[in-house]
Amino acid sequence: MEQQALDRGSLPKLQINRLRMDDIRAAFSDGWSDFRTYPAYGLFFGAIYAAGGIFIAVMLTYYHLPWMIIPVAIGFPLIGPFIAVGLYEISRRHRLGEPVSWKAILAEVFRQRERQLSWMAFVVLFIFWIWIYQVRLLMALFLGFRVPATLDAFVNVVLTTPEGLLFLAVGTVVGAVLATILFTATVISMPLLLDHDVDFVTAMLTSMRTVIENAAPMLVFGLVIAALAILAMVPLFLGLLVVLPVAGHATWHLYRRAITAT
Template sequence: MDQHIIRDGSLPKFRINRLTLQDVVASFADGWRDFRSYPVYGLFFGAIYALGGLFIAVMLAYYHLPWMIIPVAIGFPLVGPFVAVGIYEISRRHQAGEPIGWKAVLAEVFRQRERQLSWMAFVVLFIFWIWIYQVRLLMALLLGFRIPATLDAFANLVLYTPEGLTFLAIGTVVGAVLATILFTATVISMPLLLDHDPDFVTAMLTSMRTVMENPLPMLTFGFVIAVAAFLALLPVFAGLLVVLPVAGHATWHLYRRAISIPA
């Protein structure tokens, strides 16, 4: 197995392992197993995520901003890795043979406010806001003052006019680029920061190196999660109750396969 070691002063040596598509399949299988073993925890964190998305959609409709519902719904999964910290902790405890209880899991989640993981929230939210503002910019450039006041009318404008289809095409490409950047920076760094708490820059660089050295398995993993998250949005965010925890557990197991620390 090919390996690459990243050194960061007195911090542990993070060794990047070579991954295959079999590791991706095994990680999803382990993620599903963890969800089935601790479904109440998974549904709890998944509900926070799903209700958050539903609340945002309701507020946008209340303030007569229905045209924002689609970009927010598409971009909302970008914050998933940060919400999944509690899921990572459950898999970590299960793998380490440590007891799992609400007090222990929630205490660890709240403890992240004092650790490097809290800085990653700014990274995630920054990219999320870039996504929202580029949507508004594209709408202003391509649709001008034709933005309708209802969701149905907006959908018709986007799907059945040349300007709308151009907006949809460019927005999809830009969104895919932003999602890939965020995935590359967080897929390994989030669980790594929970597990070892290096500085967040080192964690992001380690995550990026892992993706660059294992592009096919890592991007396949991200693509599967992206498709699952999109499909989970269709039943009024309800699918996120299962998709988020399974993806979180799977991410933890992929991280443990990708990163090792030499004795």
């Protein structure tokens, strides 16, 4: 379902295509192929993401907030779509047969500060901060104001007390809702904004419509991405070196299958 490319300066009419499970498998396959073709670029962007996760974990430990490591680690993938902009550009250039170079890729990423993607970055970070603050609120409501001094103590309280289990259940539901909202609003809008000069509201609405009209395959895509991201963070975020670039490339290919611009 590869679509003919249009100039990014145009104002396209966007058509949402019907997706099948085969499209999801093909998107991941193409994403893996792009990563293998340009591994240095993928590892570079993956390293930025992994380094950010490690830095946050170290700082939380330094400031005696180790109990925040798990909530932050769970919410950290929420900002993945914005980090993946460089990966979208690599896949776009590869598909069009344009040269892929460090100068071209980094220049395009830097150029996004003047385009609508900067507004999407605000949306992504805003939802991430909502996640962090709701964790603190739920802790106060269910666990009181006695903050566990260590990560082990926090895990013990959450898994062995009725209040902790309720906190875990409610937090999981709230987190799932926030993640679903963000996924629905960004999975198509991020690559669309890179590909065409549309406003970010139009891009988000198009992304939401795409997810709603293709609920089953998009749900599978989102769950696979979430599962891979969580597994990738277990070994000190190092799995993100591979998972982030593959997921980013796959998202671009899914976008190309989901949207026709005329």
